[in-house]
Amino acid sequence: MTAGDVIIRVDDVVKHFPLRDKVFGSSGVIHAVDNVSIDLHEGEVLGVVGESGCGKSTLANLIMKLEEPTSGHIEYRGTDLATFSDEQLVTYRREVAMVFQDTFGSLDPRMTINDVLTEPFTVHRDVLDKDLWPDKVRALLKLVGLDPDHANRYPHQFSGGQRQRIGIARALALDPKVLICDEPVSALDVSVQAQIVNLLKDLHDEFGLSYIFVAHDLSVVRQLADRVAVMYLGQVMEIGDESDVLLHPSHPYTQALVSALPTADDQGNVTGERIILSGDLPSPANPPSGCRFRTRCWLAQQKCTDEEPALIERGTGRPTKCHFVTADGTLVPHMPVGV
Amino acid sequence: MSDPLMDVEGLEVEFRTEDGVVKAVHGLSYGLRKGEILAVLGESGSGKTVHARAILRILDSPPAFVTGGEVSLDGTELFPLDEDEMVDIRGARIAMLFQDPHTALDPVYTVGGQMIELLRLRQGLSKREAKAEAIDLLKRVGIPSAEERLKAYPHQLSGGIAQRVMVAMAVALDPDVLLADEPTSSLDVTVQAQVLELLKSLVADSEMSMVLITHNLAVAVAMADRIAVMYAGQLVEIGPAREVYAKPAHPYTAALLRSIPDINVREERLPAIKGAPPNLLHLPAGCPFNPRCEYATEICLREMPPLESVGDEHASACWHWEEVVR
Amino acid sequence: MSDLKPDTTPIEPILGETIPTGRDLNLTLWGDVWRKLKRDKRFWISATMVTIFILMALVPALFFTKDPNACNIHDTALRPSREHWFGTDLLGCDYYTRVIYGARTSLQVGLIVSGVELALALFLGSASGFFGGWIDMLISRFADVWFSVPTILGSILVLTLFHGGGPVVIALVIALFAWPDMTRLVRAVVISGKQRGYTRAARTMGSSGRRILARHVLPNGIGPVLVFSAYVIGSSAGAEAGLTFLGVGLRLPAISWGLQLSVADTRFPELAYLMFFPSLFLCLLIGAWILLGESLRDAMDPKLFGSSGDV
Numbered sequence: 001m002t003a004g005d006v007i008i009r010v011d012d013v014v015k016h017f018p019l020r021d022k023v024f025g026s027s028g029v030i031h032a033v034d035n036v037s038i039d040l041h042e043g044e045v046l047g048v049v050g051e052s053g054c055g056k057s058t059l060a061n062l063i064m065k066l067e068e069p070t071s072g073h074i075e076y077r078g079t080d081l082a083t084f085s086d087e088q089l090v091t092y093r094r095e096v097a098m099v100f101q102d103t104f105g106s107l108d109p110r111m112t113i114n115d116v117l118t119e120p121f122t123v124h125r126d127v128l129d130k131d132l133w134p135d136k137v138r139a140l141l142k143l144v145g146l147d148p149d150h151a152n153r154y155p156h157q158f159s160g161g162q163r164q165r166i167g168i169a170r171a172l173a174l175d176p177k178v179l180i181c182d183e184p185v186s187a188l189d190v191s192v193q194a195q196i197v198n199l200l201k202d203l204h205d206e207f208g209l210s211y212i213f214v215a216h217d218l219s220v221v222r223q224l225a226d227r228v229a230v231m232y233l234g235q236v237m238e239i240g241d242e243s244d245v246l247l248h249p250s251h252p253y254t255q256a257l258v259s260a261l262p263t264a265d266d267q268g269n270v271t272g273e274r275i276i277l278s279g280d281l282p283s284p285a286n287p288p289s290g291c292r293f294r295t296r297c298w299l300a301q302q303k304c305t306d307e308e309p310a311l312i313e314r315g316t317g318r319p320t321k322c323h324f325v326t327a328d329g330t331l332v333p334h335m336p337v338g339v
Numbered sequence: 340m341s342d343p344l345m346d347v348e349g350l351e352v353e354f355r356t357e358d359g360v361v362k363a364v365h366g367l368s369y370g371l372r373k374g375e376i377l378a379v380l381g382e383s384g385s386g387k388t389v390h391a392r393a394i395l396r397i398l399d400s401p402p403a404f405v406t407g408g409e410v411s412l413d414g415t416e417l418f419p420l421d422e423d424e425m426v427d428i429r430g431a432r433i434a435m436l437f438q439d440p441h442t443a444l445d446p447v448y449t450v451g452g453q454m455i456e457l458l459r460l461r462q463g464l465s466k467r468e469a470k471a472e473a474i475d476l477l478k479r480v481g482i483p484s485a486e487e488r489l490k491a492y493p494h495q496l497s498g499g500i501a502q503r504v505m506v507a508m509a510v511a512l513d514p515d516v517l518l519a520d521e522p523t524s525s526l527d528v529t530v531q532a533q534v535l536e537l538l539k540s541l542v543a544d545s546e547m548s549m550v551l552i553t554h555n556l557a558v559a560v561a562m563a564d565r566i567a568v569m570y571a572g573q574l575v576e577i578g579p580a581r582e583v584y585a586k587p588a589h590p591y592t593a594a595l596l597r598s599i600p601d602i603n604v605r606e607e608r609l610p611a612i613k614g615a616p617p618n619l620l621h622l623p624a625g626c627p628f629n630p631r632c633e634y635a636t637e638i639c640l641r642e643m644p645p646l647e648s649v650g651d652e653h654a655s656a657c658w659h660w661e662e663v664v665r
Numbered sequence: 666m667s668d669l670k671p672d673t674t675p676i677e678p679i680l681g682e683t684i685p686t687g688r689d690l691n692l693t694l695w696g697d698v699w700r701k702l703k704r705d706k707r708f709w710i711s712a713t714m715v716t717i718f719i720l721m722a723l724v725p726a727l728f729f730t731k732d733p734n735a736c737n738i739h740d741t742a743l744r745p746s747r748e749h750w751f752g753t754d755l756l757g758c759d760y761y762t763r764v765i766y767g768a769r770t771s772l773q774v775g776l777i778v779s780g781v782e783l784a785l786a787l788f789l790g791s792a793s794g795f796f797g798g799w800i801d802m803l804i805s806r807f808a809d810v811w812f813s814v815p816t817i818l819g820s821i822l823v824l825t826l827f828h829g830g831g832p833v834v835i836a837l838v839i840a841l842f843a844w845p846d847m848t849r850l851v852r853a854v855v856i857s858g859k860q861r862g863y864t865r866a867a868r869t870m871g872s873s874g875r876r877i878l879a880r881h882v883l884p885n886g887i888g889p890v891l892v893f894s895a896y897v898i899g900s901s902a903g904a905e906a907g908l909t910f911l912g913v914g915l916r917l918p919a920i921s922w923g924l925q926l927s928v929a930d931t932r933f934p935e936l937a938y939l940m941f942f943p944s945l946f947l948c949l950l951i952g953a954w955i956l957l958g959e960s961l962r963d964a965m966d967p968k969l970f971g972s973s974g975d976v
Contacts, residue, residue: 064869066865066868066869089871090871093869093870093871094871097869097870098866098869100862100865100866102862104862105861105862105863106862106863106865106866107862107863107866108863108880108881108885109885110884110885119867119870119872120870123867123870123871123872123873123876124870124871167866170866170870174870
């Protein structure tokens with residue numbers, strides 16, 4: 001789809017968390033996000049995928065200005081978040097909203113749905129006249145497919161999928177331009193995930209929103225994203241159009257990620273070769289030198305230890321952070337291991 | 340079927356809560372053959388986890404109560420056994436693998452400590468013998484530097500390694516049956532693959548039978564010989580894994596299959612199952628799936644369909660299974 | 666900015682029912698707590714006892730008391746009889762009346778200590794938990810210092826300097842040494858509240874810290890604080906009795922169980938009844954508050970602080 005201008009720019013952002021040492025006082029640092037640069041274009045859905053410790057949630061928090069970057073900056077419509085005036089911050093909070101993974105925890109159990117949905121208006125008092133609040137609440141509920149008569153109920157009376165709809169409704173209350181979705185369907189039952197994915201799709205199309213969709217489930221991301229960035233241990237390993245990245249992954253990690261999904265053909269026979277990665281995820285407090293993926297990569301050579309590969313385009317039209325990507329996007333050598 | 344190793348017959352489990360009585364498991368029956376992997380597939384409220392705990396009698400009672408049915412292992416009925424006899428069964432004949440290794444492992448003791456204690460207690464080994472056995476087990480589950488690992492505490496282990504330790508402890512006493520309750524759900528995808536491979540090879544090597552509880556259909560198909568689908572505490576379909584996947588005979592299974600996103604296909608709209616997961620406190624009359632079912636007719640609203648045979652060793656509890664299969 | 670058109674439903678409407686809880690479809694969380702409390706025998710027992718004690722303190726006449734100061738020295742040390750239900754004390758006062766009146770002092774002290782602690786805790790604990798950093802460090806270390814002084818010993822010291830005082834003074838002195846407990850609790854509640862999902866959500870919509878504290882964190886965390894308050898009331902009453910018994914608390918002509926106990930001590934065991942009645946009442950008072958706190962705690966847990974379970 002044709003995307004517009006860059007609306008959010010993440011520029012060489014680093015986020016380190018201090019590590020409180022156990023006994024002898026020496027410090028360390030958790031490399032949550034290291035030199036990540038990503039652009040979100042207006043109207044696009046950018047998927048950010050990765051497993052635990054990859055930094056995708058930290059990235060979402062940084063973009064939402066819940067945390068400050070250790071270095072680098074994030075721009076919204078050209079203005080650095082760190083330089084926001086109070087007024088600009090207020091506008092930012094209205095225009096960029098978040099959808100959370102924990103449907104239960106993100107709703108205050110003491111508040112009725114009506115309270116939850118009108119809270120944004122109590123914070124931003126000049127957006128909507130108080131008389132119009134009840135109508136707005138009804139409209140929001142209808143929009144996400146919930147019965148408007150249920151507005152005076154409490155979160156614990158709703159199912160997980162319904163609570164996520166409430167969360168989405170809340171995110172839409174102030175007419176945002178961008179939604180940052182942090183694993184919005186991971187905690188939901190499989191049979192409900194599809195409903196929420198459809199809802200997010202419809203809302204995106206209806207309102208021309210831009211999404212950053214953080215997830216670990218590649219199949220879900222495939223349904224929504226226009227572009228996908230793959231993160232590992234705080235860095236972006238590969239970024240490009242969704243069909244390229246997910247169907248023809250060039251980075252070995254992406255390949256392993258994609259192959260790890262058991263797939264079956266129509267007959268129920270398990271298809272595809274599964275790449276079984278060796279070893280464990282290194283600690284983010286102590287990432288490997290050179291290429292961070294080298295400790296689990298079947299292609300690893302000395303070069304990978306000595307030299308960190310740059311995230312550059314290597315002839316495939318999309319940046320890949322690996323020394324061994326050729327011009328046509330295949331890996332040299334291409335060798336899946338294990339079945 | 341030829342004599343099953345473990346036979347679950349009409350299992351009934353209820354939860355007595357302040358808001359009412361909930362039938363968490365209702366009339367569940369299946370047989371497990373020696374060396375077979377049976378996947379029990381379901382979502383929240385399906386009863387899949389509760390049934391496994393009921394088999395081992397480790398449910399918190401109250402509020403849970405096993406109110407009916409029977410489980411036999413190799414011909415011996417388990418429910419009439421008293422607690423001491425049941426303790427002998429747990430771990431040695433039927434073992435359980437839990438979802439989150441970090442909650443199942445005792446954080447206060449080292450890995451080695453826990454394993455050695457288990458082996459000494461149950462197999463009467465000396466400390467040295469138990470240690471050697473423990474190292475052996477860790478190697479068997481593919482943990483590198485096994486001997487050093489014994490000294491580690493659970494929180495020092497990554498999710499994947501901790502789960503392998505759990506697997507090691509689960510198979511330590513060489514059980515006949517392993518109940519694996521969502522063993523990979525809390526793990527990263529790349530690590531999941533490793534652990535599932537491990538389980539598969541262990542089953543093959545030792546002819547152990549496994550009940551693999553999962554909500555992930557793809558995992559079920561990749562791992563299991565047969566799949567049993569549960570919904571709202573009841574068994575709605577059971578059959579050979581490939582067949583259940585390729586030709587489901589129950590609307591729930593069919594709808595589930597369709598709604599799961601496939602990385603290879605980008606859908607305009609995912610064919611979602613309408614409605615919400617069942618509320619066990621307020622199940623509809625008749626078939627519990629009827630509010631969400633596209634095939635539902637009048638009889639579905641009145642009577643619960645029986646489990647009938649729809650193929651070779653393939654059964655489904657649906658009034659309209661013939662339409663579903665078409 | 667697009668208008669949300671109420672009739673545009675690009676989404677399939679969900680006909681799903683919400684989950685009804687119990688017979689009422691609209692129970693608030695506190696309503697749910699009340700429902701559980703109602704069923705708890707301990708609640709009714711303790712609430713009744715507490716109510717009785719409060720009545721004793723406010724309207725002692727309800728309990729058929731005589732004038733507590735109508736003492737006739739000739740009636741000294743009479744054993745319980747129909748005329749004097751609890752007998753008389755050494756000065757010839759009706760013991761029953763004096764014991765009943767003792768409730769007022771104990772409750773006064775208990776409530777004042779609890780109130781002062783709560784106010785301090787809400788202020789300091791919130792600041793500490795919310796701001797963190799050096800404010801937290803300052804307040805926490807300050808609290809630690811006070812905490813390290815045992816309440817009773819510290820109170821004895823201060824009260825000795827004061828030569829005792831009225832119930833208010835005693836209460837303030839006790840609170841002076843006992844305050845860190847509740848402050849720590851509120852601090853913990855605030856810190857845990859900061860990490861809740863709904864706090865994060867409120868931040869993302871631009872809610873100010875103060876607002877989040879007042880609207881989300883404190884109301885959700887008030888539960889354990891209330892429970893602890895109940896406990897404090899009981900234990901402070903006990904502390905007052907102890908201090909008075911030791912001679913540093915209230916003095917005559919105040920009426921306090923502690924005083925009665927210290928006098929009874931001198932004539933024990935011949936006049937055992939003198940010790941028995943105030944002890945009984947003191948134990949019942951403390952026990953009632955603790956039981957009330959416990960039943961409250963059980964009624965609140967885990968709905969307010971946990972998430973829904975899974976099958």
